[in-house]
Amino acid sequence: MLQTFDATTSPDQSPPRLKALRAAMADAGVDAFLVPRADAHQGEYVAPADERLAWLTGFTGSAGSAAVTGARAALFADGRYRVQGRAQVPDEVEVVAWPDTKVADWLIGALSEGGKVGLDPWLHTEKEVAALRKALDPKAIALAPGANLIDAIWPDRPAPPVGEAFDQPVDLTGRTSREKREEVAGILREADQKAVVLTLPDSISWLLNIRGSDIPRNPVVQAFAILHEDARVDLFLDPAKVEGLDPDPAIAVHAPAAMPAALAHLSGPVRVDPETAPFAVFEALREAGVTISEGPDPCLLPKARKTPAELRGARDAHRRDGAAMARFLHWLDANAPGDLTEIAVVEALEGFRRGTNALRDISFETIAGSGPHGAIVHYRVTRGTDRPLRAGELLLVDSGGQYVDGTTDITRTVPVGPVGPVGAEERAAFTAVLRGMIAVSRARFPKGCAGRDVDPLARQFLWVEGRDYDHGTGHGVGSYLSVHEGPARISRASTIPLEAGMILSNEPGYYREGQFGIRIENLVAVRPAEAEPGREFLGFETLTLAPIDRRLVDARAMAPAEVAWLDAYHARVLEEIGPLVEPKVRGWLARACAPLRP
Structure with missing residues (x-):
């Protein structure tokens, strides 16, 4: 199995570790210490060596941070992770609703004037540090960047990863690394910048057409x-990672320890992204007197605009993944509830994906939440939480695969066993979520619109009922890269215009804590749409191909255009996936894809 089910943390581990941290804080002369869920590359996913937040508090979510003082400790988590946070951390750790309450606000309430806050300058971005200083300075609370105190008290901390790098073929990328480097160097020259410091692993992997195995689930x-402005690259990593690659005279490989000196010898202006680059990089440049030009990572937008080759690969990957999903849903329909548990569901789904003989990895830990576990947005089943499937409950399964030609991410919510016992509330909520997902799928909008303009379409039917969900409607998705990719997303906070070629998720949901969760997710690609002369419009091509459970739909609440979309989508699923699966699965698929209103 790629996924394991052992609990890696326990709340009872945290109190002695907090005590050790407080002793280290006293030795370092700081009154508080910040522990983000981040590494020096500021990626969403981190290696075991960088799981400092989980080691200290027990919280294993993919986003969050902690602040510890001599008397108090807090975990800051957004709406996706508050239920999980309360279950995983000990009572002495407060679970704070972020961003409603910011870290600086909590620190002001927890510290006296003159307090000092320790932090690792490699684990916080320039933007984060600037915001903290702006909020804390009026209260005479100072930041004290320095050594990471967690590392000093973590006796069996894993070693940093040294995964082997390998080439991503140009027939899948659509562009050579040289072409990409020339494009990004052209962006620098146009801005009169001499170089850019890149810190995001997916940006570097995209730029150099390489992939790796340093981070689980993310190649x-x-x-x-x-x-540099002439398209040369200085690459800082353990040289062992790239021993198997053909050398390129334009790419010089250096050990990570050489990076500070290389930064100090740069001639400015040097571009650095304050939202993604560590504060330590900015400090090194400032100390060397190098002129900094703040700006977004110039790889982000070109990477997000998928080439025709990458879009072809995505379609191929989704057809392959759709066949695995059809086999899985057929199996689930035939065997649930029986004696199945959440772990059995995860194992079966991974097995069907492995059966494609093309799976490189899962794209994230599969979420299989039955009944009340479905309300934990990023639930990960362990042997201690494994729950049997029960008739009449809902099962939420969010999963994906990493294939060499594309990355998939799909969520389906299904009834367990006979559909009759499923309540009217669940059916109404499922239908509202589905209508929102369809509204996004059918959307056409003027070029220049951002994710925040599309996001309300997904929520409108929930809002009418006074309901909502506490996560974005969609995130960017990489091309055999990270399943969560910037800079664009479908969210009320996103101001990045959507552009043709971007791949995004479309995943509205609804969660009733302690009872059930609902989410329906397809991946979509932004493409040009028809419009009157003189106007440019965009819309979405749906990539995901798997049936949506019609048994949970209240057809009476659906508008004719929504029914037509669902029926057309299911007809396409049957046409494209039917020939890829066995006769018994094809028969089940035909029934699952039948028109909503016969």
Whole structure:
């Protein structure tokens, strides 16, 4: 199995570790210490060596941070993770609703004037540090960047990863690394910038057409890089990672320890992204007197605009993944509830994906939440939480695969066993979520619209009922890269215009804590749409191909255009996936894809 089910943390581990941290804080002369869920590359997913937040508090979510003082400790989590946070951390750790309450606000309430806050400058971005200083300075609370105190008290901390890098073929990327480097170097020259410091592993992997195995579920190479205006690259990583690659005279490989000196010898202006680059990089440049030009990572937008080759690969990957999903849903329909548990569901789904003989990895830990576990947005089943499937409950399964030609991410919510016992509330909520997902799928909008303009379409039917969900409607998705990719997303907070070629998730949901969760997710690609002369419009092509459970739909609440979309989508699923599966699965698929109103 790629996924394991052992609990890696326990709340009872946290109190002695907090005590050790407080002793280290006293030795270092700081009154508080910040522990983000981040590494020096500021990626969403981190290696075991960088799981400091989980080690200290027990919280294993993919986003969050902690602040510890001599008397108090807090975990800051957004709406996706508050239920999980309360279950995983000990009572002495407060679970704070972020961003409603910011870390600086909590620190002001927890510290006296003159307090000092320790932090690792490699684990916080320039933007984060600037915001903290702005909020804390009026209260005479100072930041004290320095050594990471967690590392000093973590006796069996894993070693940093040294995964082997490998080439991503140009027939799948659609562009050579040289072409990409020339494009990004052109962006620098146009801005009169001499170089850019790249810190995001997926940006570097995309730029150099390489993939790796440093981070589970994400085929990236952990590295830093400096791209110069002449398209030369200085690459900083353990040289063992790239021993198997053909050398490129334009790419010089250095050990990570050489990076500070390389930064100090740069001639400015040097571009650095304050939202993604560590504060330590900015400090090194400032100390060397190098002129900094703040700006977004110039790889982000070109990477998000998928090439025709990458879009072809995505379609192929989704057809392959759709066949695995059809086999899985057929199996689930035939065997649930029986004696199945959540772990059995995860194992079966991974097995069907492995059966494609093309799976490189899962794209994230599969979420299989039955009944009340479905309300934990990013639930991960362990042997201690494993729950049997029960008739009449809902099962939420969010999963994906990493294939060499594309990355998939799909969520389906299904009834367990006979559909009759499923309540009217669940059916009404499922239908509202489905209508929102269809509204996004059918959307056409003027070029220049951002994710925040599309996001309300997904929520409108829930809002009418006074309901909502506490996560974005969609995130960007990489091309055999990270399943969560910036800079665009479908969210009320996103101001990045959507552009043709971007791949995004479309995943509205609804969660009733302690009872059930609902989410329906397809991946979509942004593409040009028809419009009157003189106007440019965009819309979405749905990539995901798997039936949506019609048994949970209240057809009476659906508008004719929504029914037509669902019927057309199911007809396409049957047409494209039917020939890929066995006769018994094809028969089940035909029934699952039948028109909503016969």
